[in-house]
Structures are given as C-alpha cells and as structure tokens.
Amino acid sequence: MKKILSLLAVLLVTVTVYAQKVLVSDPAHSRIEFAVMHLGINDITGNFDKANLTINADEKSFVNSKINFQVEPSSINTHIEARDNHLKSADFFNVETYPTMVFNSTSLKKQKKNYYKLYGNLLMHGVTKPVELTLIYRGSTVNPMSKKTTHGYQVLGTLKRSDFGVGPNFPEAIISDLVRIKGDFELTEK
Template sequence: MKKILSILTVLLFSVSTFAQLVLKSDPAHSRIQFAVMHLGINDITGNFDKAALTINADEKNFVNSTLSFSADTNSINTHVEARDNHLKSADFFEAEKFPTLDFTSTSLTKTKKNYYTLKGNLTMHGVTKPVTLTLVYRGSTVNAMNKKTTYGYQVLGTLKRSDFNIGAKFPATMINDLVRIKGDFELTAE
C-alpha cells in the first residue's frame, strides 16, 4: 500500500509540475505607467522604467495561477528630472529607503473572455495593503526574432496614494489622491 501511495504521489507531483508554466516579463517590453490629476485640471503621467511580472500559470485552469510584479522606484520617469528627483525623495516614495514596490496575488477570478479580477497585496513605501486590479490577457504570438512564444498581459487599476502614505504633505486639491496605473508586459516561458 505504501508503495502504491508513493507512486501516486510522484505521479501527482509530475502532473502538477507539468501543468505549471512560469512566465517572466521581458524588461525591454514591460513597464508600469501612472497618471494623477494635478491642480484638478491636468493629468501628470509617468512610468517606472524597470518593472517585472512573473506568472506561475496553471495551464489547465488559469484562475489557479499566481502573479507577482515589482517596480524599481528609482526608475520613476515623468520626463522632468526635477520632478523625478522630488518623487524619489522622502516627500513621496523615499526610493533610497524603499527601492521597490511589490505586488503578490491572492486570487484571480475570470470576469469575461480575457479579463480577470486580480486581488493581492501591494507593498509600497513600507506599507502593505490589499488591492483589487484588472488583469487583461492580450494574446500570444511567436516572436520572429527568438522563435519563442510571447504572451501579452496588462494590469489596470486605481490606487489611493494616501493608503500608502505617499505625498502626505500635498492635499488632494494639489495632487489628487487617486492614481491610475497601467502595467504592460510581454512575457516568455522560463
């Protein structure tokens, strides 16, 4: 009986391992963008030039997959050097003390074809909070350059900067509390 259980355990482990596909984002084709309203009249946009997404994809049932993404806060880029430096300072991200923002999924629910509700924990500026985002599967194709299948995913959501104590000195009339984010990622299997 023990021998049969051992064989079944090995088979189940082999099947579950086979059903997993680890996808890693391509740094040259992945970034997290953001937009926040300034003075109530204009969006200021920017991005984190260094961002990564990993999906441990369950090939049989994608909703059982797990996702994590991170961004290097020192890579923030609004195309205005003085503003970028201010955003890296203690007034906002404190990039020297908190060099990354990190997300780890806790659940994934399909809402319609290629759209999912993505729940997880986001750690930013030393604060971890649960957030709900949207994950969009944009499709896949074989990259002619490297002959690998490339998958496209997008992460969308709105966060409150006050939840993470970012820019606490600046009232919402100056910099809105709501920050829209959009992450675009191209991934390939490891």
C-alpha cells in the same frame, strides 16, 4: 501499500509540475505607467523603467495562477528630472528606505473572455494593503526574432496614494489622491 502511496505522490508532483508554466516579462517590452491629476485640471503621467511581472500559470485553470510584479521606484520617469528627483525623495517614495514595490496575488476571478479581477497585496512605501486590479490577456504570438511564444498581459487599476503614505504633505487640490496605473507586459516562458 507504501509503494502505491509513493507512486501516487510522484504522479501528483509530476502532474503538478507539468500543469505549471512560469512566464517572465521581457524588460524591453514591459512597463508600468501611472497618471495623477495635477491642480484638478491636468494629468501628469510617467512610468517606472524597472518593473517585472512573473506569472506561475496554471495551464489547466488560469484562475489558479499566481501573479506577482516588482517595481523599483528609483526608476520613476516623468521626463522632468527635477520632478523625478522630488518623487524619489522622502516627500513621496523615499527610495533610499523603500527601494521596491511588490505585488503578490491572492486570487484571480474570471470576468469575461480574457478579463480577470486580480486580487492581491501591494507593498509600497513600507505599507502592505490589499488591492483589486484588472488583468487582461492580450493574446500570444511567436516572436519572429526570438522564435519564442510571447504572451501579452495588461494590468489596470486605481490606487489611493494616501493608503500607502505617499506624498502626505501634498493635498488633493495639488495632487489627486487617486493614481491610475497601467502595466503592459510581454512575457515568455522561463
């Protein structure tokens, strides 16, 4: 009986391993962008130059996959050096104290073909809060340069900066509390 149970355990582990595919983002073709309204009349946009996404994809049922991404706030880029330095300061991201933002998924629900609601916990500025995002599968193709299958995913959402204590001294009349995010990622199997 012990041999049968051991064999079943090995089979279960083997099936689980084969049902998982780890996808990692290509830094040259992946980015997280944001937009926030300034003075109630204009969007200010930027991105984080250092961001990565990992998907532990369940090949049998994608909704069982685990998704996480990590961002280095010190890599913020709005194309205005003085503004970038201010955003890195204690007035906003305080990158010396909080060098990373991390998202870990808790669940994934299919909405329609290639569209999912992505639920998880976001750690930003020392605060962890549950967030709801949209995940879109953009397709797969073989990259003619690397010969690897490349998968495209997009993450969309809106966050409140006040939920994470970012820029508390700047009222909404100056900088909107709502921040729209868009992440575009190309991933290959690890």
